[in-house]
């Protein structure tokens with residue numbers, strides 16, 4: 001008999017670990033599945049910080065936090081969810097501090113807070129420039145503690161199918177990376193926390209593991225993806241690697257300059273300058289580059305005036321990254337940067353408890369769309385979302401599971417079916433290697449569905465994706481036929497996920513005939529159109545492609561206004 | 566650019582082991598990890614290695630290059646390729662190999678778990694807001710909290726090689742992360758635990774861990790701090806602790822290290838008799854003076870003054886040692902302020918930044 005847990009969490013980044021901890025503390029038995037060891041999750045790469053209105057540096061309130069978020073979302077965020085985030089964030093941060101998170105402190109010994117883009121007050125709690133790392137470490141510390149109390153962590157298990165019986169999710173089918181073999185693990189409830197899908201783009205800040213697995217798995221079980229066309233481009237990713245230089249650099253006073261040394265942001269956002277919202281900065285940079293005022297398709301992030309002291313104490317990690325991957329020491333030279341795919345606002349639609357449209361199935365973190373980010377996420381809000389909504393979904397899943405009936409026993413057929421599929425993948429000897437499809441997808445998404453979206457390019461991209469899908473379906477060759485640590489197999493499965501999400505993004509993007517947040521159509525629909533598009537895009541998978549409908553945005557007290565910074 | 570790599574392939578099922586050579590074409594900015602990706606994509610899809618972040622933060626890609634542990638994503642291949650060197654890539658040491666460059670990390674995490682790697686809060690109840698702690702007190706553990714659990718230190722640890730049960734550098738550094746945390750209430754319990762056999766006193770001080778750590782954690786420094794804290798708290802039953810304490814006493818009283826007394830002071834009389842032959846041998850070769858009468862250095866007052874100074878600064882615990890031992894891991898991005906470079910006037914420097922409005926005011930031009 002397969003192992004059964006009350007709550008089974010898929011993914012062990014910030015969202016997954018926070019959910020697992022909460023479910024355990026609420027009395028549920030908990031299993032965690034992750035394709036990476038938990039501390040390898042991409043949450044650990046977050047540098048800048050996490051937003052909560054503590055008011056430690058200047059006056060602040062959850063109300064102000066909520067308003068900034070609503071405005072930042074270009075009014076597409078669901079306001080009730082945003083109010084929950086802003087109200088519960090401070091308590092969640094104190095909890096992390098009590099668990100031992102090593103945050104940076106101010107002169108009074110309280111948690112320090114730095115200014116971040118589009119925030120009305122300095123509200124970003126941070127740990128030098130390794131905030132995500134510190135969060136991952138503290139959460140894994142707490143996980144290890146609970147592992148001595150019965151929590152079970154399946155490290156390096158690649159989940160690839162959800163088990164849904166009679167409309168209820170009751171388990172997950174995985175490939176055991178270390179030993180090989182297809183395993184079914186049961187949960188009375190399941191929480192998806194598999195993170196984002198940045199690998200859809202060739203220039204991305206995201207890790208190799210960010211391939212949208214959870215989004216596609218849910219989509220293929222009939223669940224809708226919400227606002228999937230909204231991919232945020234981070235304005236300061238290094239040329240050429242795509243590796244991120246934190247917004248904290250601008251928070252500490254860094255400048256963006258073009259090839260002449262001009263701080264061009266004054267022309268686009270006269271008040272906020274470099275600290276304008278990310279979408280605004282990415283578009284300004286792209287405009288500069290397209291107008292020929294860039295260098296090698298990039299602009300510069302200039303920290304020289306901050307001086308060695310500040311760079312060495314506040315931004316040592318960014319300096320090391322610049323030295324290793326761009327070959328420049330920011331004390332003496334500016335860093336070449338350009339916009340790169342960074343954060344997916346869209347994801348599996350959930351309610352404010354993390355519940356999806358399938359009984360017993362929850363989602364939290366970047367894989368989910370509650371939606372607190374709407375059309376554009378503010379820096380520092382997504383880590384906070386992983387914690388607050390991770391906790392909420394852990395709570396809700398535990399409560400549901402503790403009162404839910406036992407799971408059925410029809411799982412073996414599904415497992416055997418999944419095993420047959422894996423065998424057929426491994427058995428295929430005709431066709432191409434997966435990398436060319438993967439690279440073409442990444443490059444064309446960047447060219448045709450990047451910062452600026454032109455109608456003819458989007459249409460072209462639909463064709464490209466169809467062609468790549470055909471090649472993929474014809475069969476790709478997995479050279480590794482073994483059982484042990486076969487990442488050649490898993491990357492082929494991941495490529496399928498990427499293709500699914502790409503199709504949904506293009507369909508929703510073409511249909512959204514307006515410019516809002518990260519979705520920018522300067523050549524045909526340069527304005528926001530609240531009359532027709534103050535609505536969520538909802539994508540379902542039907543037959544062999546996506547189908548688009550729309551859903552209401554939940555408003556509480558903020559009427560849409562024009563967004564200026 | 567053309568890059569050559571020799572990779573140790575290994576299959577745990579069959580036990581087959583082979584050194585394979587690969588010649589690949591890679592972009593100039595490629596790291597070792599990028600090169601392994603190219604091998605896997607275009608040459609041999611069965612090559613196994615771990616990766617994720619490709620920006621030295623996830624700790625997945627620890628492996629050996631020419632015999633020493635590295636993060637594959639931290640190694641730039643350009644210079645190596647230019648020199649025409651063909652480095653040998655292998656799995657990390659001191660951990661069982663699973664396949665090719667992938668090791669079994671379970672022993673690593675078991676040791677981590679053995680140091681109780683989570684805060685044991687000193688306060689009884691969670692208060693409403695955060696604990697208030699002066700920033701300098703938190704910075705004691707800054708270095709230790711940088712650890713990404715990559716295993717590079719463990720791979721090269723000398724002591725671990727002879728004693729696989731040794732807690733090892735990463736776990737002990739994690740221990741220091743809690744011992745040094747003012748919020749932790751289990752300092753004594755921890756120090757007692759870490760001082761047990763296979764614990765902190767079993768480190769041979771070879772410094773390989775600190776040299777190989779890609780994040781500047783400097784585990785050997787963390788171990789030294791643990792030792793100092795243990796002794797400060799009277800946890801000195803272990804030989805290593807006695808050894809260290811005798812160093813101090815000896816230097817204070819006579820101004821130099823009386824090695825011949827060191828052995829009986831730290832190991833006790835019975836076992837020191839076993840060492841006698843060795844000590845006699847040294848005495849004969851003039852390496853150590855005979856034990857009696859104790860020789861007192863002429864400038865012993867200097868040594869005593871130094872001792873008193875350190876004591877008066879209340880530096881006899883962790884803080885006294887921290888600064889003494891340098892984080893070697895960060896030397897490559899070390900900043901030398903003394904060179905007096907001006908970032909705005911160097912030949913290839915970018916223009917000095919200005920705001921368009923400033924230029925309008927001063928020069929009357931519109932951008």
Ligand SMILES: Cc1cc2nc3c(=O)[nH]c(=O)nc-3n(C[C@H](O)[C@H](O)[C@H](O)COP(=O)(O)OP(=O)(O)OC[C@H]3O[C@@H](n4cnc5c(N)ncnc54)[C@H](O)[C@@H]3O)c2cc1C
Pocket residue numbers: 010011012013014015016033034035036037038041042043044045046047048049050051131132157158159160193194195196205206207209210213214244342343364365366367379380381382383384386
């Ligand atoms: C470079 C960078 C910097 C950032 N900086 C900030 C910042 O300063 N502030 C901020 O608020 N946000 C920041 N973000 C965004 C934020 O870090 C992420 O949105 C957030 O960490 C996502 O967390 P998560 O838990 O949802 O997913 P992840 O941390 O990505 O975790 C996903 C987990 O799911 C597992 N998984 C995935 N697929 C499978 C599968 N098929 N089977 C089993 N397990 C699977 C993985 O192993 C992993 O454990 C940054 C993002 C990046 C890329």
Ligand code: SF4
Pocket residue numbers: 718721722723724725733734767768769770771772773774775784785788
């Ligand atoms: S200094 Fe100690 S812990 Fe570090 S490698 Fe040497 S023996 Fe191991």
Ligand code: SF4
Pocket residue numbers: 711712713714715716717718719734735738777778779780781782783784
């Ligand atoms: S101490 Fe350094 S080498 Fe050792 S695991 Fe941590 S980061 Fe890696």
Ligand code: FES
Pocket residue numbers: 598615616617618619620621622623624625626627636637638639
């Ligand atoms: S891939 Fe993450 S540390 Fe190298």
